[in-house]
Amino acid sequence: MTTRLKKRLVPKLLIRHRRLGTVVRPVLVTTRDYDTSCDVGDPVSQAKIYEAQLADELVVLNIDGTSISEDEVMLGLIERLASETFMPLAVGGGVRSVDDFAHLLERGADKVSINTLALVRPDLITQAAERFGTQCVVVSIDYRVDALGYAVVHGDHARQATRWTALDWAVEVSRRGAGELLLTDACRDGAGRGLNCEVTRAVADAVRIPVIISGGCGLAEHFVEGFMRGHADAVAAGTFFAFRDQNPMQTRAHIQNAGIPIRMET
Amino acid sequence: MIPRPVPGRRVGIVDYLAGNLRSITNAFEFLGADVVRVHQPAEADHLTHLVLPGVGAFGFCAERLAKSGLMGAIENWAFDLQRPILGICVGMQLLADASEESPTVPGLGWIGGHVRLIPAVDGLVRVPHVGWNTVTFEASCGEYKAGDQADFYFDHSFAFVAPGRGITVASCEHAIRFSAIVRRDNIVAAQFHPEKSQACGIRFLRGFLAG
Numbered sequence: 001m002t003t004r005l006k007k008r009l010v011p012k013l014l015i016r017h018r019r020l021g022t023v024v025r026p027v028l029v030t031t032r033d034y035d036t037s038c039d040v041g042d043p044v045s046q047a048k049i050y051e052a053q054l055a056d057e058l059v060v061l062n063i064d065g066t067s068i069s070e071d072e073v074m075l076g077l078i079e080r081l082a083s084e085t086f087m088p089l090a091v092g093g094g095v096r097s098v099d100d101f102a103h104l105l106e107r108g109a110d111k112v113s114i115n116t117l118a119l120v121r122p123d124l125i126t127q128a129a130e131r132f133g134t135q136c137v138v139v140s141i142d143y144r145v146d147a148l149g150y151a152v153v154h155g156d157h158a159r160q161a162t163r164w165t166a167l168d169w170a171v172e173v174s175r176r177g178a179g180e181l182l183l184t185d186a187c188r189d190g191a192g193r194g195l196n197c198e199v200t201r202a203v204a205d206a207v208r209i210p211v212i213i214s215g216g217c218g219l220a221e222h223f224v225e226g227f228m229r230g231h232a233d234a235v236a237a238g239t240f241f242a243f244r245d246q247n248p249m250q251t252r253a254h255i256q257n258a259g260i261p262i263r264m265e266t
Numbered sequence: 267m268i269p270r271p272v273p274g275r276r277v278g279i280v281d282y283l284a285g286n287l288r289s290i291t292n293a294f295e296f297l298g299a300d301v302v303r304v305h306q307p308a309e310a311d312h313l314t315h316l317v318l319p320g321v322g323a324f325g326f327c328a329e330r331l332a333k334s335g336l337m338g339a340i341e342n343w344a345f346d347l348q349r350p351i352l353g354i355c356v357g358m359q360l361l362a363d364a365s366e367e368s369p370t371v372p373g374l375g376w377i378g379g380h381v382r383l384i385p386a387v388d389g390l391v392r393v394p395h396v397g398w399n400t401v402t403f404e405a406s407c408g409e410y411k412a413g414d415q416a417d418f419y420f421d422h423s424f425a426f427v428a429p430g431r432g433i434t435v436a437s438c439e440h441a442i443r444f445s446a447i448v449r450r451d452n453i454v455a456a457q458f459h460p461e462k463s464q465a466c467g468i469r470f471l472r473g474f475l476a477g
Contacts, residue, residue, distance in 0.1 A: 002390050003440040004400040006417065051464065056398055057419075083292045086267075088419055088462045105321065108288040110421065110462065132322045133356075135394040135421045179394045179423070208386040210396045233392060263398045263417050 006263045007227050007255070008056035008234035009248050010212060011241045013043050014063050015093070017073055026077040030239040031063070032190030034142075034158045040242045044080050050241065051085045053248040056263060058085070059113065059182065059212075059236050061140075062093030063157065069100040075107050082108020090138050090182075098127045101136065113182060115140040116155040119162055119169075122176055129177030134209075139178040141166055142186045143199065151185075151199045158186035167202050174207040181207065182236065185215040190239045192218025197230035204231035212236050220254035227260050267465050271298025272475040278304040278313040280357075282327075282334040285319030286461075290354065293461040293471055307339035315475060316343050318455075320356030324381065324424065325368025327356045344376070344453055352474050353455030358448065359426055361455055367424045377433060377448055377455070381426045384441050391441040394423040401446040401458065403436045408473010410436070416466045418446070418458035425457065 016036060018027040028043040029036050040046065047058055060081065062074045069075070071094065078091055091104050092113025101112045112132075118125055118139050128137045142158040143151040143166040151166035164172070170181055183203060185196035195216045204211040213232035217223060217240040226235040241248065255262050277294045279287050281303040291301045294317075304310055318340070320327045331337065344351050353361055362373045365381035373381070386393040398417040403410045410416065418438075425444035428434050436447040438457070447456050447470075454474060460467035 002387060003395075004438075005395065005420075005440055006398045008397050054464075079288065082286075082289050086289070086293060086296075086462060086464050086467060088421065088459070105286055106288070108286060110286060110289070110321075110459070130323060131326060133394075134423055135396060136321065180396055205389070208388070208392055209394065210392045233397065 004261065006056070006261050009223070009251060009262070010057045010059055010234050010236040011050045011055050011248065012059045012061065012214065012236045012238040013047065014061050014238055015043055015074065015077065017064050017066070024073050026073050028242065029063070030190060030242050034186055034189055037190060043077060044084055046242070047081050047085050050248060051087050054252060054263060055087065055248045057088040057090065057234070059090045060092075061113070065157070066094050067096050068094035069096070069103040075103070078104065078107045078109055092138065092140055098124055098131060101128050101132055105132070105136070111136050111138050111180070113138040113140045115142065118173060119153070119155040122172070125173055125176040125178055129179065134177050134179035137178050138180045138182055139173040140182040140184070141169055142184050144186050145196070145199070154186060166199050167206060170203040171206055174209050178209060180210045180212065182212045182214060188216030191216055192239065194218065194222045195226045195230060195235070197225055200226070200230035200232055210234065220251045223251055223255055224258040224260065227255070228258070267468060269296050269298065269468070270472065272472060273298060275299040275315060275475050276313045277301045277315045277317060277475070278310055279317045279319060280336060280340065281305050282330045282336065285321045285357070287319060289461040290317060290319055293468060294475070296468065297472055297475055299475060304336065307336060310339045310343055314349070316340070316349065316351045318351060318353045318357040318360070320354065320358075320360060322356060323367055324356060324359055324365040324373075325371040328360055328368065328371045328373060331360065348452050350452050350454070350474065350477055353453075354461070355422060355457060355459060358455035358457050359424060361448070361453070362426050362428075365424055376453060377428055377450055378430055379426060379428045381424045384423060384425050387441050395420050395425070395440045399438050399440060401436045401438050405432070405435045407435045407447060407449065408476065409469050410473065418460070418463040418466055420458045422457060
């Protein structure tokens with residue numbers, strides 16, 4: 001056996017700022033095609049539930065476009081998540097510089113996810129990897145499949161088309177030092193109709209770094225497809241874990257029954 | 267998760283600006299320890315346990331540590347006083363002689379051997395090695411016995427294969443078989459992140475604190 005590394009289930013916590021009286025608080029939301037569809041509640045209590053259900057890792061994304069290293073609401077949230085759970089945290093949304101990595105790590109993040117910043121300043125991928133190690137640098141890639149079937153990478157919350165295809169951009173960021181990819185089909189976000197395994201598989205087969213597939217989980221079966229057909233190392237889901245009558249534990253049993261190596265107990 | 271705290275422990279975490287100290291602090295506090303960050307040699311007085319963390323490139327961490335002004339106190343702790351010290355992730359790799367990641371920067375050489383890049387294998391093994399992998403204990407360590415297996419969280423591209431006899435207490439496989447935990451007398455180090463490994467990680471740290 002070459003490795004006994006397990007496939008991962010990764011709840012994705014999308015965070016917006018909500019004013020309650022005089023206090024601004026971070027609120028867990030779900031989205032559909034990157035538009036907020038619903039407030040779910042307190043991200044920390046939700047994260048603790050996920051931890052108890054054996055989630056393997058958490059992705060925390062600030063989707064309000066604020067500069068995260070100056071955003072005490074987000075930084076405070078990361079601090080609380082790192083204090084109250086003992087699981088890996090990948091944090092992103094509004095990362096503007098390599099120094100921001102240091103701020104986020106200092107507050108308790110383990111990995112930092114960049115998206116638009118990587119498109120605007122691809123050289124920063126290398127700089128961040130040299131300082132923090134490649135394992136710390138997650139590049140998040142949002143794409144939309146156009147009428148001709150091209151998976152076109154979009155920046156700025158999946159609103160701004162670029163000249164990159166998902167495959168070319170994935171190979172490029174991997175060459176520049178990215179340690180992991182978070183690949184999301186924006187059109188499928190929150191729809192629950194299934195993951196885009198075709199695009200993910202093409203990317204996963206072309207790079208040697210781990211690939212997280214995201215966007216569209218509605219059934220436990222979709223996770224199995226993400227691993228088997230998408231060749232992904234991890235499946236990230238937001239709406240699925242927040243609302244469906246499913247949790248990481250039940251989903252895990254389904255995945256194990258399909259013969260996929262996954263963590264079942266601690 | 268039930269902490270089952272270890273009473274009377276005062277843990278110092280070496281703060282040389284390279285590591286996720288917050289998570290390590292939280293894990294030890296969960297186990298009932300008092301935790302302080304060590305920035306000055308004098309802050310190592312009155313401690314019972316010392317932790318050497320490390321996140322980032324090997325060269326970056328090694329240079330930061332060399333410039334921290336803490337090396338004398340750390341060596342005094344580990345060798346003159348022979349008290350318990352735990353290296354985590356790059357904090358483990360620093361104990362080696364050198365690393366392929368930063369060939370011009372020497373390691374501390376406390377535990378002989380070289381840190382090497384894990385070779386990716388198309389379709390089978392991706393690098394960095396990210397996620398939960400099974401660790402097999404080859405000797406007893408804290409609450410784990412020889413032969414036990416447990417899943418811990420890893421996040422690294424370079425790995426330490428300690429050649430010394432009896433040094434590797436637990437091993438893990440990802441393209442190569444490497445040392446997941448090494449131990450030499452009072453010096454213990456782990457490649458995985460116990461502070462991120464939920465119940466298994468807490469159990470490992472409890473073993474360190476109890477010793």
